[in-house]
Amino acid sequence: MPGTKASESTRREQILSAAYAVAARRGLQGTRIQEVAEHAGVSHGLVLFYFKSKRGLLLALLDWLLATTTVLHVGRDIIRLRSPAARLQALLRQEMNRLSNEPVRIRLTFDFWTAGIRDAEIRLKMQQELQRYRDAFRPLATSVLAGDPVQFRGVTADGLAAVSVSVIKGCAVQAMIDPEHFDIRQFLAATESLMALMLRPAAA
Amino acid sequence: MPGTKASESTRREQILSAAYAVAARRGLQGTRIQEVAEHAGVSHGLVLFYFKSKRGLLLALLDWLLATTTVLHVGRDIIRLRSPAARLQALLRQEMNRLSNEPVRIRLTFDFWTAGIRDAEIRLKMQQELQRYRDAFRPLATSVLAGDPVQFRGVTADGLAAVSVSVIKGCAVQAMIDPEHFDIRQFLAATESLMALMLRPAAA
DNA sequence: TTGCGTATTGATTGACGAGTCAATAGCTTC
DNA sequence: GAAGCTATTGACTCGTCAATCAATACGCAA
Helix, strand or coil: CCCCCCCHHHHHHHHHHHHHHHHHHHCCCCCCHHHHHHHHCCCHHHHHHHHCCHHHHHHHHHHHHHHCCCCCCCCHHHHHCCCHHHHHHHHHHHHHHHHHHCHHHHHHHHHHHHHHHHCHHHHHHHHHHHHHHHHHHHHHHHHHHHHCCCCCCCCCHHHHHHHHHHHHHHHHHHHHHCCCCCCHHHHHHHHHHHHHHHHCCCCC | CCCCCCCHHHHHHHHHHHHHHHHHHHCCCCCCHHHHHHHHCCCHHHHHHHHCCHHHHHHHHHHHHHHCCCCCCCCHHHHHCCCHHHHHHHHHHHHHHHHHHCHHHHHHHHHHHHHHHHCHHHHHHHHHHHHHHHHHHHHHHHHHHHHCCCCCCCCCHHHHHHHHHHHHHHHHHHHHHCCCCCCHHHHHHHHHHHHHHHHCCCCC
8 A cells, every 4th residue: 555655855855844834834733743644645654654753743843944944144245235233234124024925934933932932852942043043143243332332331242132133033923923013114114223323423 | 529619700710820820831732621620629620611611711811811911011110210211211121020020921921922823812812912012112112203303214103112022022032942041131231222322312 | 577675554552631411519598 | 407509520422643553565676
């Protein structure tokens, strides 16, 4: 009764992409191996053959999710921008675009955050991701701080990076839960004004 | 075999508070009626007698959670503060204190956010809560905008309120998932500097 | 072509947990 | 103290789903 065979990497990919679709629809806990298997066109036994347990599947899915997420790529076009605040701004804008363009991915990530509350292994991976996120912001934050040492006395680059990340993640939360009353454009306009404030030279 | 009886409101309270404890530990999906019952010292049949289903219990828990959450109380001490930005600042600080002092509550709220992704009834309640949150910030935001119409051209009070909420919620996310690398003090220092920027009169 | 190794299947098991319900004990009323 | 109401119980049913495993067909090597 076995069907046609395929290479291991093909099968894993196939199953993971099915798991992605199912988990997006049903949530992590609500993901049934049966449904993933159907979606991938294989038997549920095969899913367990490759990933050994549901937990194994979900952990692999998380790795896959993080690996296929364009990790906050500070592209050349952004680096080219002269002012640090302008770069920070471009980064924010880029990330917020992701929010509208990849809602499914964001939703899943969200789900993994929650799972991470109780599962140490998941939490570790999410911590690393947050850290990468903050790290990506830090050099920019450093430049901004250097631009106005007086105003930013006592503020660390880490602190400012964390705030930047907060704005993004907080935006994600609102956009996800309350898309109707949450206007991304207004949000962007407000953040950009705040950026501009950081740019503005200190009043002599 | 029935045990001693109690008033309906007592029992509901008793069960809900047990559900709170259990849900905090196990997560919403992981909450078993059996465990809630044991924790409340009643039979699991009674839990269903009062709440009719697991879903009913969780929805009631959500109501209870929102009702017992000090809803962003803009206290007298805050209102008394002269400058709007100072009030905004005080509000932010107050909310961030909640993050450290009531981690359990925050974790549960987080869980409900995730549940709200797939459950319309839960989502609605969470939307209302976000809306209340933004509403509480709006008057302050309005004042801030009025203070520097040039700088904030094109920025709406809603937008600025949404950013404020983002900062809080994003802070919650990071504090929850990565408490080790997330330094609330640095975070506060950074936000306060940003607040100060908004206060600063435009350079002539 | 034959034979071997393994990827694949699907029937099966076992556990768990939500929801039902008839029996019953506690409270209230007269 | 009797009767009636209902809150409370716990045994039960039913469905679901993860995980196991023996059987089997496919692909490959000789």
